[in-house]
Amino acid sequence: MMKKTFTILILLGAVLSASAMRSTNTVSGTVDTRDYTLEIDSPYGSDESFPSLGIRGNYSWRSTVYCSMADYLFEQDGTILRNCIGFYGEGISPGSGAADSVDVVLTNVNSTLTWNWNTAYWVTRAVSGQGGIFGGSGSAGWYNEGQSYLLKARPDYGWLFTGWSGGASGGPSATNLNFTATAPTNLLASFSDDPDGDGLKNTNEWAVGANPWMADTDGDNFDDLFEFNNGLSPTVDSSPFVTHIQDNPDTYGLYSSxxxxxxxxxxxxxxxxxxxxxxxxxxxxxxxxxxxxxxxxxxxxxxxxxxxxxxxxxxxx
Ligand SMILES: [Ca+2]
Ligand SMILES: [Ca+2]
Ligand SMILES: [Ca+2]
Known part of the structure; x- marks a missing residue:
């Protein structure tokens, strides 16, 4: 009698348990059993990527995948700086971000994640002669690729700007330079106190109204320095003197021998x-x-x- 009663209680417990399960835990729907892949792309940092670059597979639906990339990289003896500034992709959640490591959930069977980079170049600046470069980032610094920097060449008094070289080009008129770095660069701004090479310093050229960019301002075949040193005006045609002397050879002893x-x-x-x-x-x-x-x-x-x-x-x- 005791044994029978025990059996009934056991059966009753099983019935009650099955009834409770049916009323609270019933689930219906489709489970995606395909292999999910994640393609990792990056123009830099192939040795620093996790997972490694390329198509990675054997993930299941809505897998969470941890992805990371180096924070920054140096190239060319430290003159090129690559900064990883985030990621974007398709079939991943989140779809983009500014971090260099992230847990993404795969929502497409073929998902992608691409790392974003910022590149900067080391640029040094120097001058020849007396003057300065203003704007940009001091005597040396990082210049972002694709970004234009306004650099201004300013001569000291008595000097004139003659041009840029060493990675930028521009003549005397390019005192304001919109510079965009495309490589590590050693910029040079040149200044001269006698850019026309006639021997007459700029300050003296200005004092007599001569052109510091022309050796013979008035075109009379006497250089500015000669006229300045001999009491002639570099801005007044002195050729009548030549004509006068040629017309009077005996007076000036042209054929003294x-x-x-x-x-x-x-x-x-x-x-x-x-x-x-x-x-x-x-x-x-x-x-x-x-x-x-x-x-x-x-x-x-x-x-x-x-x-x-x-x-x-x-x-x-
Ligand atoms: Ca001169
Ligand atoms: Ca001159
Ligand atoms: Ca002259």
């Missing part, structure tokens, strides 16, 4: 007959370099040649 000898050979005849060469020279003279007359009799040389020789020439001393 009174004789001008032209030692060039006026007429020369060189003949070879057999092994005999004849050289006939006529010296000529002139008073005005225009009209010439014979100066004495012609001079003749005759000599016997070595028949093995093929080339001859005459040398005057």
């Amino acid at each position: 009174n004789v001008v000898l032209d030692v060039a050979i006026g007429q020369a005849l060189f003949q070879v007959q057999g092994t005999t060469a004849r050289l006939n020279l006529q010296l000529e003279q002139s008073d005005d370099l225009k009209n010439w007359t014979d100066a004495g009799d012609p001079k003749e040389w005759e000599l016997t040649l070595d028949p093995d020789k093929k080339f001859f020439r005459v040398r005057s001393e």
